[in-house]
Amino acid sequence: MDWQQELGLTWRIAKLRIAAQMQFQGSFLMQLFGNSIMTIMEIVTVVIFFQQFPALGGWTLDEVLLLYAMCAIAFEIADTMQNGLDLVPEQVRTGDFDRLLTRPISVYLQAITLDISVRHIGKTILAFGLFCWAWLRLDLALTSETLLLLTSAWICGIALFIAIFTLGAIVSFWTVGSIEVVNAISYGGSDLAQYPIHIYRRWFRTIFIWLIPIGFVIYYPTLIILDKPDPLGFAPIAPAIGPLLTIAFVALVSLLWRQGVNHYHSTGS
Amino acid sequence: MRIYLEIARLAIHQQLAYRAATLAGLFTNSVFGVILGSVMLGFYGSVEGDCVNGWSPDDAITLIWINQSLLVVMYLWGWWDVSRTIQTGAIASDFLRPISWYGLWLSRDFGRALPAIFLRMVPTLAIGWLLFDISLPATPARGLWFLIAVILGVWVSFSIRLLSNLLAFWLIDHRGLAAVWLTLTTFLSGMAMPIAFFPEPLRTIAELLPFQAVLMSPINTWLGKGDPLLIIAVQMIWIVALVILCSIALKRGERRLVVQGG
Numbered sequence: 001m002d003w004q005q006e007l008g009l010t011w012r013i014a015k016l017r018i019a020a021q022m023q024f025q026g027s028f029l030m031q032l033f034g035n036s037i038m039t040i041m042e043i044v045t046v047v048i049f050f051q052q053f054p055a056l057g058g059w060t061l062d063e064v065l066l067l068y069a070m071c072a073i074a075f076e077i078a079d080t081m082q083n084g085l086d087l088v089p090e091q092v093r094t095g096d097f098d099r100l101l102t103r104p105i106s107v108y109l110q111a112i113t114l115d116i117s118v119r120h121i122g123k124t125i126l127a128f129g130l131f132c133w134a135w136l137r138l139d140l141a142l143t144s145e146t147l148l149l150l151t152s153a154w155i156c157g158i159a160l161f162i163a164i165f166t167l168g169a170i171v172s173f174w175t176v177g178s179i180e181v182v183n184a185i186s187y188g189g190s191d192l193a194q195y196p197i198h199i200y201r202r203w204f205r206t207i208f209i210w211l212i213p214i215g216f217v218i219y220y221p222t223l224i225i226l227d228k229p230d231p232l233g234f235a236p237i238a239p240a241i242g243p244l245l246t247i248a249f250v251a252l253v254s255l256l257w258r259q260g261v262n263h264y265h266s267t268g269s
Numbered sequence: 270m271r272i273y274l275e276i277a278r279l280a281i282h283q284q285l286a287y288r289a290a291t292l293a294g295l296f297t298n299s300v301f302g303v304i305l306g307s308v309m310l311g312f313y314g315s316v317e318g319d320c321v322n323g324w325s326p327d328d329a330i331t332l333i334w335i336n337q338s339l340l341v342v343m344y345l346w347g348w349w350d351v352s353r354t355i356q357t358g359a360i361a362s363d364f365l366r367p368i369s370w371y372g373l374w375l376s377r378d379f380g381r382a383l384p385a386i387f388l389r390m391v392p393t394l395a396i397g398w399l400l401f402d403i404s405l406p407a408t409p410a411r412g413l414w415f416l417i418a419v420i421l422g423v424w425v426s427f428s429i430r431l432l433s434n435l436l437a438f439w440l441i442d443h444r445g446l447a448a449v450w451l452t453l454t455t456f457l458s459g460m461a462m463p464i465a466f467f468p469e470p471l472r473t474i475a476e477l478l479p480f481q482a483v484l485m486s487p488i489n490t491w492l493g494k495g496d497p498l499l500i501i502a503v504q505m506i507w508i509v510a511l512v513i514l515c516s517i518a519l520k521r522g523e524r525r526l527v528v529q530g531g
Contacts, residue, residue, distance in 0.1 A: 181297070191301070196311075
């Protein structure tokens, strides 16, 4: 089977999963609302902070909200797409993962489409709305350069977050224990990237700039678009090095995924 | 009474079994402590003078780390054990037990919370002290009041959770409610910032709700903000009020309960 057929099949699976969720409309709407209110309260928290304080690391409310939205768009899209990976640890534990290995399409694509959580769509729309609102308030111009920066930020951001979520599934091939550590990196990573990364201590931000390049991928494009002072001094190299580090990180994770699948021994009686 | 102590003892054993999960949890709490603490200090860097609405940067950082340390102790979020027994009908057999239904769940919850105080609260506070130099209770008395406020906070938290779980008598699917609940309790308990930062009338509303008695009460005793006796008294009033509300909800809910089976 070639890759086009494979993607076509994956898309059909995804559509079925979405249709299945729509069957329970009341429950779906309630979850959609519940998820959206979470984002709304997070934004409210930022706004209240700015009522008490004039700036955060030299950034104004509108600027921080733009950064917040930049990160949230990438994170929410990634979170919508990755939901199936959350089910992998349970499948590995019970041995249900076997079924994925018997089918003739990519194990990873099957794993990622085990569940598509449409309920995250509300958060994605909210994040995009916030982005547009902050963009207009800041009176930013949409040039070909900013468009390129935005596209690269979102593509890299989505890839990076999905890769981090994948790490959680990979860990489960070796240990049945908690994957909470990986959750701390994914949810923590998105939380910390919603604020200007230079406010963190050196050792902490170094991890999230160089190792998990979320700083290069989200913070720097925003900083360049906003034309803010660059306290860390990586702005000239950021647009090039961000995608490179993302590719390296994704490559490493996909290597680990293969190792993990090979390591998987079914369970049974 | 002995039976409830035994239930609590079993719950403690259950908690102690998950050592890897404890370490992972400490890691998570620390990561968020560092993130939220840095954001807080970042904001404080932008103001002249030291205090914002009576809160110094040290106070605010201490709030962030105490909140992280109490997250699992209070367990305000994602506890739907009782609503599950309503959905499955297992609650009917819980009612048949020769012990108090309320006592059963309360002792289970204290059995869950007590080990968390030693395994999660104390280490997280120690990490916060090492990394962010959070302020320690100025006097031994404050430390003691803090412990009392934590224990009572668990009880308030349990009562709030029980009440929201009992809503399952009226709702079939609690997941939407759970998400709204998580958000509102997080916000109104003072998780992200002291309630004193809220604009009016939100601040007054938050102070009149029971959520502040879960996290803000222990924090205020630790930092010596307000009369500790008054703080403890307010917590106790909430416990009594919520127990009454729970028993009303339970009586009404029981009548609605339909258990299918065979």
